[in-house]
Amino acid sequence: DLKFRQAVWFVKKGEPTGNPSNEEKLEIYALYKQAILGDCNTDRPGMLDFTGKSKWDAWDKKRGTTKEQAQKEYAVLIDKRNPGWQDGEIAKSMPDDFQPTA
Numbered sequence: 001d002l003k004f005r006q007a008v009w010f011v012k013k014g015e016p017t018g019n020p021s022n023e024e025k026l027e028i029y030a031l032y033k034q035a036i037l038g039d040c041n042t043d044r045p046g047m048l049d050f051t052g053k054s055k056w057d058a059w060d061k062k063r064g065t066t067k068e069q070a071q072k073e074y075a076v077l078i079d080k081r082n083p084g085w086q087d088g089e090i091a092k093s094m095p096d097d098f099q100p101t102a
Helices: 002-013 022-037 050-060 067-081
Strands: none
Touching: 002 022, 002 067, 022 050, 022 067
16 A cells, blocks of 8 residues: 555654654554554563563554554554655655565
């Protein structure tokens, strides 16, 4: 999906508006992982890996969400946080062959 690829490019290369909360960062992360890999397929990190557990839990909550739906939700979230980002130079600078990877 072009809009998803552009949103990923924007997040990687752009300057997102404001300072997202940890919850928003986890939501962006979880939707990205679900969109690329599908359901969480790794073991939950150990009890002292607080960041890893938070990321794993956020992704695992997306279990059952299709890759296509996760792509749509990811793009909507970027739209919400950065109105008009698609019209900017960063989105337009995305190479035609850009493919997000895990």
